[in-house]
Amino acid sequence: MTEFWVSLLVTVIKVLVVLGVFLGVGAYLTWFERKLAGHIQARLGPKLVGPFGLLQPLADGLKLLTKESIVPAGADRVVYYLAVILALVPALMLFAVIPFGPSFKLFGVEVKPIVADVNIAVLLVFAFGSLLVYGTIFSGWASNSKYAFIGSLRKAAVIIGYEVVLGFSVLGVILLAGTMSTTGIVQAQIERGVWFIVYQPVAFVLYLFCMLAESGRVPFDIQEAEAELVTGYNVEYGGMRFGVFPLAEWYLNVMALSAIAVVLFLGGWSGPRIFGPLSPYLWFLIKMFGLVFFVLWLHWTLPRFQAKDITEIGWKVMLPLAVLNVVITAFVYYFV
């Protein structure tokens, strides 16, 4: 019985740590993005609130929390609020299956730095990724606005196309690792001493595209499209309810998908032990934020695709490529 309580306690602590760290990092990613965007665009970014503008996210949060929030007339209230939850929860749940480091012993208890080490972790990632689209669709549908509606429909079209590609691009890795457990995949890479990006470069590129599409980053930010749809699906939300959408989509989702990319392709926490006992965690975070940085960089450089182009590329180019990749991987793996 004590074992159950201990494991429950450990899990609750892990959940709290993950929640605290990633919500906080998500908020500070806004500061980082604005700073980065500023320097890309030959300006300084936030610099007045606190040293280097470090208190800017807090000020933003305070502003968003104290703002009056208006529900548009004719909105479906239940779904309107549900959309906020559905945007945030799946993005957070993705972190449940991410292993941040190898297991260690604390007070005689073995602790794995992963919230839920389940053997179908990759499937869970797909499931939560698909759930994310409901946040967007509900917000577009419930807020009784044409801009939001068109934006959410665009997003739905994109997600449906890219979910499939995402699934196929990851299949190769699963074949190689022989497991769907995220910890298992990392272990497999460590045992072989090779990151799977070496075996699966095409899949990695496809995964990156899918990551951009799922998180609605440039060049796939058609659901926002501020020029034509104002800001698309979240145009009728105000205050922190509005703040949740970019937080979930642009920051939490990007971080989670980057972390999964690190797990699948970049060897998870593996790396030379140059930072002492913390080095696996640091390696993981370095790789993850490297990818996040890449996404932000693209965002502030590229123009935006059209909706029909995105789905066209997804179905006509990426899906065949992904399928081909899986077939070739399977053959090579079976015969060699």
Next chain:
Amino acid sequence: MPWMNKVSADRIKQEFKEVEVEHTEHTTNLHVKKEKLLELLSFLKNKEGYRHFIDFSCIDFPNRKERFQGVYILYNPDENERVIVKTWAKDGKLSSVQNLWACAKWAEREAYDMFGVEFEGHENLRRMFMWEGYPYFPLRKDFPLEGIPEVELPSLTELMHGRTEPPSHDYELLHTRIATLEDLERTEKARLQKKAQLVLNWGPLHPGTHGTIWFLFDLDGENVVQCDVILGQLHRGMEKIAENLYYFQFLPYTDRMDYISAICNELAYVSAVEKLLGVDVPEKARYIRTMFAELQRINSHLLWLGTGALDLGALTVFLYAFREREKIMDIIEGNAGYRLTSAFLRIGGVHYDLAEGTLDVVKAFIKDFPQRLKEYHQLLTRNRIWLRRTKDVGVITREDVFNYGLTGPVARGSGVPYDIRKLEPYAAYDEVEFDVPVGEVGDVYDRYLVRMEEMVQSLRIVEQCVSKLEKLPKSAPYINKEHPAVMAPKEEVFKDLEDMVKNFRIVVHGEKAPKGEVYVSGENPRGELGFYIYSTGDSKPYRLRIRSGALYNLSIFPKLIEGRTIADAIALLGSLDPVVGETDR
């Protein structure tokens, strides 16, 4: 630009016995009866090569029986000749020429809106700028300048408490009636022919419209079935204002039309007035004008580039473009004293001599700018996404250029080398070297390339102006103050009695212009900005018609967007680059 040659005029006289050919000092006019108008115009278009529609407007003569005179300005691209066709309305009616030139639809709607002239055969004769149900016609001579007050606006708090009678918030009675929400709804309903399920409303305030234009899209999925443009949100009645001001007083108003290229507007206006008054401009002033007009053109194109890229999601180009804009703004501010609406030019010259060090700053800019342009090219020109968004979107054919009266980079993007700076040089454009870039396909991408290359050419012109201005002595005159209609510079007014008296006379009484009419246009970043001035010998113009390039360029938008997506609409609108201050005037 020469006017219709004698041979064609004789041919027309033979063909149409009753047509009167009138050679005035600055124009050639054909007078025709209303019944023969369509015949003459289609003869001019199909046989004589006057294919390019420049402008149509009306003049109100309240003392005459027919009252309204329609004025058509046409252009022959083969011979590089213009002609004016005039006809009198009958019972307040004219025939529509929409079957000859598609853009005449908008011009005729404007005339209907402003004069109440009806057009027989017009498919959709509605108000252009005023709202449906507005009972007056503002450009008629009997319409007072201050408007006709009808409604006193209640304050918002009064409305909320249900009190509207009597309003304590006294709105100034000088103002004419203002469109209410019901008026706007009625306007919207009248314009809209619902064909598909979803009607998407853009504007009047919308980030994609670059100003207060109002678009209505009938959508089928994401495809546009039909589109309607409702203008007039920024209509200030510039032409009416001009009729009530002395010639020199109207100059700052031109700044506020296409507010992004203020100096180009001023240049077009002063060129027209100087031609009417017969003012010679000193060499130095001409070069200063040219230099600043070209700097302004680069400035304007940079704004187009930044916002165009912003519309397509490339956020960074916008701020890069503003970095360079800032430098040009500084140069303009240092010389004119203002950044945006600079009021720098004067009839007969420029307001100030070049400020000290201007040429050095401009030279530094010339040296720096090509590298910046290269940066933009690197970011966009070969970018796959940019190509996908702009290639083969909104293709304009050569016929459409003439049919819709397109000018400026939009016309040149379709391969029509129509550039007033070459065809009818004003300021110092005949003394500097530059090329006119033209596109091949006429899509958004071509217009993008044309504008990018135009910036390079403008830089070339600026460079030549700088080297010329450096050679001119510092004491060279920058304004022709000998001419009786030209005001002397401010600093001399306080020292010289004669100048003071002259300025006093002009400010109080204005300077009488000779009788006659003149049409002069300038090559603006947004197309041909033309001023048609009809003078009856007064110190104010009897009629001043502003031919807006942006308005005619926008008139092709509903045609181009049909069957394309909303996302294309934004790319297309960016490439047409309208400025609402000029479309609405």
